[in-house]
Amino acid sequence: MKLDQTLESKVFSIKMVTTIADIIVKKYIKVGIIESTDYEDTKQTLIEKYYTKKERIESIYDSRSKPETYISAVLYKMLLEILRNKNAKEKHFEDYKQKVLKNDKQHEITPEEKLILENEKKYLNRVIATFGNESNKIILFCKMFFRIKPTNFDLESYTKKTCNKELETYIQIDGSENDKDIFEKLCNLCNIVENKDNKPDAIRMYVNKTNAKLINRLNGNNRANYNEESLGLLFDMLYVEKRA
Numbered sequence: 001m002k003l004d005q006t007l008e009s010k011v012f013s014i015k016m017v018t019t020i021a022d023i024i025v026k027k028y029i030k031v032g033i034i035e036s037t038d039y040e041d042t043k044q045t046l047i048e049k050y051y052t053k054k055e056r057i058e059s060i061y062d063s064r065s066k067p068e069t070y071i072s073a074v075l076y077k078m079l080l081e082i083l084r085n086k087n088a089k090e091k092h093f094e095d096y097k098q099k100v101l102k103n104d105k106q107h108e109i110t111p112e113e114k115l116i117l118e119n120e121k122k123y124l125n126r127v128i129a130t131f132g133n134e135s136n137k138i139i140l141f142c143k144m145f146f147r148i149k150p151t152n153f154d155l156e157s158y159t160k161k162t163c164n165k166e167l168e169t170y171i172q173i174d175g176s177e178n179d180k181d182i183f184e185k186l187c188n189l190c191n192i193v194e195n196k197d198n199k200p201d202a203i204r205m206y207v208n209k210t211n212a213k214l215i216n217r218l219n220g221n222n223r224a225n226y227n228e229e230s231l232g233l234l235f236d237m238l239y240v241e242k243r244a
Contacts, residue, residue, distance in 0.1 A: 012058060012067055020072050021046045024079055033083065042082070049078050056222060073116050084229060120224075121238045127217045138210055140171070144182050145207050146232040148239055149173055159193045167192070183207070 025043045028034040034042055050057070057074055061067070128135050136157035143150045150171045152163045159167060170189035173182070183200040186207075191198055211228055218226045218234075226234070 012054075012061075012071055016068065017050060017071060017075070018047060020068065021050070021075050024072070024075050028079065028083075042079075045082055046075060046079055049082065050075060060222065076116060080233075081225070081230065084233065117237060120234055124214075124218065124234050124238055127214060130217065131213075138214075141186055141203075141207055141210065142214075142235055143239065144171065144173065144186055145179075145211075146235050147173060147175060147177070147182075148236055161193075179204070 021043055025034065025039060025046060028042075029036050029039060061070055128138055131138055136154070140150050140154045140158045142148075143154060152168070155163055155167060155171055161167070167189065170185045177185075180200065183203045187198050187200045187203045190196060190203060211231060215226045215228065215231055218224055218231070
C-alpha cells in the first residue's frame with residue numbers, strides 16, 4: 001500500500017508509525033513468532049490495518065502519554081490480532097505469551113507490552129464484577145467454554161458448597177471435549193446447583209449471551225475490538241498465572 005501524504009498527521013506522522021511498526025515486527029521475528037521471510041508482508045499488513053482505523057485511533061488519543069508510546073500500544077495490539085487471525089505459529093505465540101505474563105527475566109518485555117496486558121486483564125476483572133452475584137457463575141462457565149481448567153475455588157464460589165467428587169466430575173476437562181460436551185457438563189452441574197431442569201441448548205444460549213455481553217462491555221465507547229476468539233485469549237491471559 002502506497003501511503004498517501006494526505007494521511008499525514010501533525011501528531012502521528014507516517015514516518016513514526018512505520019518506524020514503530022518495523023521495530024515491533026522485528027521483535028516478534030527475534031523471538032520466533034514470525035518467520036523472517038514474512039517480515040515485509042507482516043509489516044505491510046500491520047501498517048494497512050492501522051490506517052484503516054487511523055481516524056478513530058487518533059480521535060481517542062488524550063495526550064496523557066507520549067504519541068510514540070500510544071502508537072506502540074495500538075500497533076502491538078493490532079499485531080496480536082493479525083497473528084491470532086492467521087493462526088500464525090500458535091505454539092510459539094503461546095510460549096511468548098506465557099513469558100510475557102510470567103515476566104520471564106530472560107525475555108525482554110517492553111513497557112508497552114506489559115502495560116497493555118495488565119490493563120486489559122484488570123479491565124476484564126472489572127467487567128466481570130459488574131455482573132454482581134452472577135460473576136462467579138460467569139467465571140466458571142467461561143473457563144469451561146474456553147477450555148481453561150477451573151479450580152475447586154471456582155466451583156465452590158459458584159455452588160457455595162464444599163467440593164465433592166460428584167460436582168468435581170462436571171468441571172474436569174482434558175482438551176478433547178467439543179462444545180456439546182462442555183454444555184452437557186455445565187447443564188448437569190447447573191441443574192444440581194440451581195435445582196433446575198435445563199437442557200444443554202439453554203446453557204449454550206446462556207454462554208453465548210454472556211460472551212456477547214462481556215465483549216460489548218469490553219468494547220464500550222470504541223475502547224477495543226474484541227470478538228469471541230480474542231475474549232478467550234484474554235481469559236486465558238487473566239488466569240494463566242493461577243494455573244501455573
